[in-house]
Amino acid sequence: MKLYPSINPDLADWAVRQPVFFTASAPTHHPHINVSPKGLSAHFAVLSPKLVAYIDRTGSGCETIAHSYENGRLTLMFMSFGPAPRILRLFCKSRIVEWDHPDFDKWMKRVIPQDEAGGVSNRDSYDGARAVVIGEVWEVQTSCGYGVPMVRKELYAPATASEDGTLEKATQQQQQRDVIDTAGKETTMTTTTTTKRDELSVFEERPTLDYYWKKRVDNNTVNTYQVETNRTSIDGLPGLKAARRDAGETLWIADARAEVLRAARETRGVVLGVLVAVLVYFVTGVVGGLVVKAREGREHNWIWPN
The missing domain is CATH 2.30.110.10 (Electron Transport, Fmn-binding Protein; Chain A)
Structure with a gap:
């Protein structure tokens, strides 16, 4: 991957x-x-x-x-x-x-x-x-x-020679045929399939x-x-x-x-948000209380008589 x-x-x-x-x-x-x-x-x-x-x-x-x-x-x-x-x-x-x-x-x-x-x-x-x-x-x-x-290759690709030298399928052959052109002259045409086909050629649209x-x-x-x-x-x-x-x-x-x-439907997020809010409120209250007590203690020490 x-x-x-x-x-x-x-x-x-x-x-x-x-x-x-x-x-x-x-x-x-x-x-x-x-x-x-x-x-x-x-x-x-x-x-x-x-x-x-x-x-x-x-x-x-x-x-x-x-x-x-x-x-x-x-x-x-x-x-x-x-x-x-x-x-x-x-x-x-x-x-x-x-x-x-x-x-x-x-x-x-x-x-x-x-x-x-x-x-x-x-x-x-x-x-x-x-x-x-x-x-x-x-x-x-x-x-x-x-x-x-x-996709099976024989569906789109020419057959290849087997071990005994024969073709498994006659899917690719050279065909010779006589064609008479418009001038009346006889010519020989050799047709060979040259278009390379792949697995995509077996699909057709519905x-x-x-x-x-x-x-x-x-x-x-x-x-x-x-x-x-x-x-x-x-x-x-x-x-x-x-x-x-x-x-x-x-x-x-x-x-x-x-x-x-x-x-x-986001209940977990809502519950988690409430718990976090309560925790923050509690921690803030505790820390705030400690800070206040610390300040009061310092002020008390300053005014304590000798």
Whole structure:
């Protein structure tokens, strides 16, 4: 295991190429600890050695958003599925930019890759985006990853000759075929697979979210879904602010209530604070009494007759 203060270029390049990563967050006092997989392409970007961001699509829960609003703790984890093992964890202080925030479009453009013409690639794949989650990285951890299973190499790499000289699988062959060009001349073309493939090539994106949210956007029902599912976390913590506003909730009242409940659960801290206060009061009283007696004793000695 190694710890770093920031993300170096090698780790940044490796992280953005991974087909899946995981987010982990937790409330301060409630029991549920959330772990979520993320996998759609271009949803994650390393913006600087200490800043990352990803696009958060609307889902049936909003644990990460609620936890970010309460305490901002967030861990992102990436892992290798190939022969070179690696686990990467990014420990972050998170903040949320919701879809109705003035800076939302700016952050979306920073995360989404741009095509050569400067336009957004695969724009439909971001329908239903409810927020950009920004992570201010305060520590980076890498570890071996030997316990993570690998993708079988024969799924993506050409077969090699076995000991008896035969190919285990005919996955790479040179094929010669006659091609008649437009000039009527016969030529011979040799085709050989030269593209190097790795374990990442066996993954493909699941299109369900794109279809689902495109339909919701067309029907103008995204906000309705968010109001129904994204207002609070499983533990009842305040969730997506846009959904709460759409539901007619007064945000500052609900936030104040959540803060009071949070303070009430910090019983150990309250008890410890009371005990420390009592101890300080007692020690101060004892020391003060001794000081007063010492002063009275000195004054008495000064006026004692010879």
